[in-house]
Amino acid sequence: MNSRLIIFILAVAFIIAIITSTQLLPQSQLASQVSTTTVISHQANHIVNSSPYYSRDVQPILEQRCVVCHACYDAPCQLKLGSFEGLSRGANKALVYDGERLLEAQLTRLFEDAHTTEQWRKKNFFPVISDTVSTDQNPLDDNVQNSLLAQMLLLKSANPLPKNTPLADELTMTLNQDYQCPTIAQFEDYKANTPLSGMPYGLPAIETSEQQLLLDWIAQGSAKPLRKPITKALQARINHWEDFLNEKSNKSQLMARYLFEHLFLAHLHFDESLTDNLAKNTLQSTSKNIDEQNSKQYFKLVRSATPPGQPVEGIFTRRPFDDPKVKRVYYRFQPVLTTIVHKSHMPIKLDQARMARWTSWFLTPDYQVKHLPSYLPEEASNPFITFAQIPVKSRYRYMLDEAQNTIMQFIKGPVCRGQMALNVINDHFWVMFASPDLAFAENNDKFMQQARQKIALPAEAQSNALPTSWLTYAAMEKKYLKAKSIFIEKEIKNKIPVTLDLLWDGDGVNDNATLTIFRHNDAASVVKGLVGNAPQTAWVLTYPLFERIHYLLVAGYDVYGNLGHQLNSRLYMDFLRMEGEFNFLNFIPLTHREQVRKNWYRGSVSKVEKYVYDANKTSVASAIDYQTDEPLPELYRNIKEKFATIASQEHIVIANTHDQATLKALQKINAIVGANASFIPDSSIVRITDTVGETTVFYTLLRNNAYRNISHLFAEEDRRLPAEDTVTIAPGLMTSHPNAFFTLTNLELDDFANALANINSEQDYKTLRDKYGVYRSAENFWSYADAMHRYFEQQNPIGFGLLDFNRLENR
Incomplete structure (x- = not known):
């Protein structure tokens, strides 16, 4: 027989043997042994036909399955997967969010602080895909073996999560966990110690076809897109x-x-x-x-x-x-x-x-x-x-x-992450604005020229500040507020009646006139309109107050700054919150003003609150003709009436729900008040479909925590008032950081509402989750996520962006 023919027959037999043996392996073992043969044979077809093209094939997978956790400053290990540049930059063990550092950190902003792989390596970023294409005999396999991203994907497919159940305790799900951030050289130890920690972390594995496309692209050298x-x-x-x-x-x-x-x-x-x-x-x-x-x-x-x-x-x-x-x-x-x-x-x-x-x-x-x-x-x-x-x-x-966008910058900018920044605001409050056309002190150029030297902000001390500097700012704030009070007494009192006409009406066309802010523990959101039931507090912003919030928490805030800078920024925001609240209190009758304020600040209050309280008070009386002995609820009703034609209706249940049974169930959820609400996650997404599955609507379900006061930096839980917690459910997207997903039909909505209203224990909540929840490990997790994102994009194509999954609960 011809020697060449013999060699050919032996080669075919060898390949068949390999294929047969791999088919007989258990699925988990097969996944853990994605061999050179598997990758290369698959690659051969792509090389002959068309190689995986990053923008067409790779980027969509990274977006839909990876970016939901790896984006922005809070990306685990600083690994940003929303662009090829972020992927090629790699990961870094240092934390961006660190409220304890004594000195400012080095800047590591993508597209700004370095522009080449070499520059990022000098900033201690290590590769997750190979920096250089292998030139060895088996370059395709070498590129996969040297890629941390590839190995993390293979680890997950080899060790799938248990389905439709809370995950094991070894998988830490807290936002402030210590990330291990292994390099490729450390991966074997990571694999041995945490076999369930493959990627996507704490979520189901991606589809086999999606994984293979990523492996193909990595094997071929991770080509940069055009x-x-x-x-x-x-x-x-x-x-x-x-x-x-x-x-x-x-x-x-x-x-x-x-x-x-x-x-x-x-x-x-x-x-x-x-x-x-x-x-x-x-x-x-x-x-x-x-x-x-x-x-x-x-x-x-x-x-x-x-x-x-x-x-x-x-x-x-x-x-x-x-x-x-x-x-x-x-x-x-x-x-x-x-x-x-x-x-x-x-x-x-x-x-x-x-x-x-x-x-x-x-x-x-x-x-x-x-x-x-x-x-x-x-x-x-x-x-x-x-x-x-x-x-x-x-x-x-x-x-x-663009008031929503301006406020959104301190919600969505780098300051928003973490308790230090966000426990300075309540969980649910409305925001309105003083009219720009009236002769307020803050609208007066002469007054602002005199007062500007009395206003300073923590950014003046730059990023390495002493934590005691707030005392200086407090003294200046007190001087500013005193000057404002004197100006009001001389120039404004008895000249401009304090009615709702003082509030900006959006010039009759701009729905930025009213906003609602929600805080979800260490995240927050701002939406247009007066959403939810009457809140505990509200703000009225004037120009200098609005401007200082921006320069404190956006333009002047350095997420890489030291402890002193971050602490001073948080304490300074106390001044601004109180000023906004006191502006709102001026619409309450003098006889009830102190009673309302004391309800907002019950118990032991901070030195900051005491320091500026007297300076914030004015003797200007409200000119609103109140008809009841409960002016605060009446004021909220009057505000809703005033802005009825201009306030956004995007997230108002009654304006978006025409089926009476559905409306009744949603109103039942919005009426929940009390300790049973404390078992509900801070923010959830609820999918409701009709019985034939033709119509799907997504709602946001929020828990609003109540507090005796929010004037202290620490011990927030000690100031909780669960008996006053409330719930808001509204159509559309009102959070970037969901904690839980639920799915049900419209016929199940009333049962869902009753279950929420009657949760009295963790077991009650587990029963609800088992029936309607979509666990992190759910088989339909990714299909739910995709449907949710499609819906949000269709509803709001300009405002749409992928949600963040880092805060999804494991309970």
């Missing part, structure tokens, strides 16, 4: 706006600086870059080549050393007002290259109408900008000094125009 250049039409829009933001006059330059310091976190999009068909897009569209999706392109406004028409040379400082160290700053647009996630997505549309409004507020008014302000920390950190030449009304009008 991105299509920006279209000519879109570039024309960018050029138009860059010309507007970079005119030569001092007036224009000061306007652009103000806009940048308020927009640097926003996702900007242009009219022409978002098509009318956007609402039809779903997560399924992410399987298309990214080149086909220019219709969904967002941009960030950045400072650049180069003018329009030249490549952007970004200037990325710790804070947006830090010294750029160039003679002239230019404001340019850079594409957002990461997957859009809801917890950091703040979209703003740039169109001709907006440009006209900004022109009318900043450029048309008759004022002179004789000099451009400095970047000295003590001046640049204080917007009342930096932008003193711009009329107060112009600045306030800008902030009101």
Whole structure:
């Protein structure tokens, strides 16, 4: 027999033997032994036909299965998987969120603080895919073996989680857990010690076909994607706006600086870059080549050393007002290259109408900008000094125009993560705004010129601050509030009656006039409208209060800062919260004002609250004609009536639910008050389908915790009032960080409502979860997640972003 034929027959027999032997292996063992043969044989078909293309094949899997945990500053091990650049950067063992560090941390912002793999390695980031393509005899296998991402996926498929049940205690699910962050060299120990800790961590394995696509791409060298250049039409829009933001006059330059310091976190999009068909897009569209999706392109406004028409040379400082160290700053647009996630997505549309409004507020008014302000920390950190030449009304009008987005920046910006930042606000409260057209002290340029030296913010001390600095800020706050009270007594008292006419009505068209803020333990959200039943407290924001919140928690906050900086920021926010609450109290009759305040601050209150309380009080009486002896509930009713035609109805049950049986069940849930609510998760997503499965609606279910007061940094649980807890269920998305998923039919909704209302123990809640819950380990977990994301994108294509799964409970 021909020797070549013999060799061929033996080779075929050998391959058949391998295939047969692997088919006889147990499934778990087969998954753990994804062999060179398996990868290469699969690869051979792809190499012959078409290699896995990152944007078409790999990116959609990473988005739908990985980015839900690996995005933003709180990504475990700083591993951001929302872009190829984040994947190639890799992971880092250091924590970004660290409330105990004594010195500021090094900056590790993706796309800003380093731009090459080599630069990231110098910042102690280690690879999760191989930095170099193997040139050995078996390069495909070597690339998989050297990839931490590949090994984590294989570990999960080899050790699947038990299905439809809470997970083992060895899987830590707390948000503040100590991440192990193994390198590829440490992986064998990690695998031996924590076999259930494969990726996705604490969630079901991804589909075999999805995993194989990822392995194929890694085996072939993890090729970088090609991105299509920006279209000519879109570039024309960018050029138009860059010309507007970079005119030569001092007036224009000061306007652009103000806009940048308020927009640097926003996702900007242009009219022409978002098509009318956007609402039809779903997560399924992410399987298309990214080149086909220019219709969904967002941009960030950045400072650049180069003018329009030249490549952007970004200037990325710790804070947006830090010294750029160039003679002239230019404001340019850079594409957002990461997957859009809801917890950091703040979209703003740039169109001709907006440009006209900004022109009318900043450029048309008759004022002179004789000099451009400095970047000295003590001046640049204080917007009342930096932008003193711009009329107060112009600045306030800008902030009101997108009030939800402006407040959202301290909710969705880096400050929002963690108890230190968020236990300074209540779990549920409404926000309204003083009218910009009335002669309040805060709207008066003369008063603000006098008061600005009495206002300082923690950012002045930069990122390494002493934790006792709040005493200085408290003294300055007291002086400012005293000056405000004197001005009111002299200039305003008995001249402007205190009625609801003092509140901004959105000019009759802007639904930013009323907002609702929810806090879910260490996360929060802000939505338009007066959502939920009457809250315990409410805020009325004036211009300087609104501006200080922004410069405290957004522009001036450094997530990499030390303990002192973070602590001072939290304590300073106490001043601002109380000022907003006291502004609201002015609408309550003088005879009841103290009673309401004491109900908000029961028990032992902090030194901060005592320090500024007297300065906040005024003798200005409310001119509202109250008809009952319970002015606070009556005031809430009056507010709802005043804003009935302008307040957003997006999350109002009665406006979105027409079936009476469904409405009755939802109202039953919204009526829950008391300790039984404390067993309900902070935030849940509830899917309700009709009995034939043709109509699906998603609701958000929130628990609002009650407290004696929130004026202390620690011992929050000791101040809980479970008997006053409430529940809010509303249509649509009202959280970025769900703790639980539920699914039921409309015929089961009444039973679900009754079960929620009658939970009296952890066992009661477990019974509810077993019947309606979607556990982390549920077989339908990913199909539920995909359906949820598709629904949210269809309902709100511009505001849509992937939700964060890091806070999903395991109970």
